[in-house]
Amino acid sequence: MKALQKLRDRIQKKGLRSVIKLLIRRFVFFHSRLVWLEHDVRIPLKPHNLRPYPPVRREFITVENADAFSRHFGDRVETMRELAAEGYTGFMYLDDKGDTVGFAWASTRDYFDRHFYRCLFPIKPGEYFQFGGETIRAYWGSQLTADVQADVWKVMADKGCDKMVDVCDLENTPAIKMHIRMDFQERGQITHVYRLFGRFRFFRDTFYTGSVLDPFRKPAQPVASTATA
Template identity: 60%
Template sequence: MSALQKLKERIKEKGLRHTFSTLWKRFVYFHWELLWMERDLVSPIPPHTLRPYTPLRLETITAQNAGAFAKHFGDRVGTMAELADEGHTGHMYLDDEGNTVAFIWGSNGDYYDRHYYGCRFPVNEGEFFEFGGEQIRAYWGSTLSVDFQLDLWKAMQAKGCNKVVDVCETHNIPALKLHIRMGYKEQGRVMHVYGLFGRWRFFRETRYSGSRLDALRKPSQPTVAAPAA
């Protein structure tokens, strides 16, 4: 299929306005806002109504076992191996056939994200930076999104960490709601990422007061204890 045919198909599927917006952000200009979030590793997890899932096998990601990503995350195999070689802590969850269906990473030092955002995220002593959490569609809405964070928190506690920090894109509403569900708090900082002509990236940080997530919050409910560390 030619590039023109692909463009016509995309316009037919997504609409002209959506297609133009996507192309503009990819080839001309985009601006992402990343909210800094934080959480201690021992406070109770708020209650939730996520569905259970069939048990999975947890393994630490290494350069040697990164091939398990091939089926569902084929474009990530090399990246996963690189992150493991750089010394970051990665967990992957395998199904009965040995295929990775979910993964998450943590870095207990400053993290330079050269694979996606292209900027450095500083980490203070006692903190770790959580990134890359993802699961295949079959597990969306399941407690796996909670469990893979708790498992990583325990692993990073064993390395001497007492706080998790990360960033979340303001346009990623499901991810923001997940942070609220897990009891994260806003730091009042925003990392701005600008892209120009698909080639250059620029960055700056700003601060804000109050909350930018209140509109997404549900009425408060009693909390339940987190699993013992």
């Protein structure tokens, strides 16, 4: 009964078509298109007008301090411990109560994502792969997203990396627009992740020229002209 009530509530909130689409993606067929993006960590971020945010404290994520994720990311505390124990470089940002409000991870070796996509992301020498970056909703659209990126770049550059690479789901419009705003470049590669009946997974890479992000860019504003008599 509780499950049925939850389903009714979701239908009322999202609509029947949206719920059916979600159920198909979860239990029948799912296809993610992960576009590869990159940025030279030696090039500073472009100026932005993101809103300011309350003071936070940055710490490296360790096995011992992963409990700081409990309030806002409670379902991922053990995952954070596992990643720290495996030697990946993790950053978390704590509010004045000591709770994590944002985080990001970096890997200088090939990264196998066994927690979500369950596929391998190969990394070239001199690069690092950034994954798992997120902030709580209260910090969406704030300067924290840019500051996290700049912080990670600096630390990873000190480790000898000159390029950051990551992947972004083409259905994640806010994340795509964030990458465009930060002037990320397309690598010309898409990793396709297929899941059938919630169990079977298949992967393939395709390559392209040009841009798949152009539809997400803001149209150029017309330049005003002045007429002379």
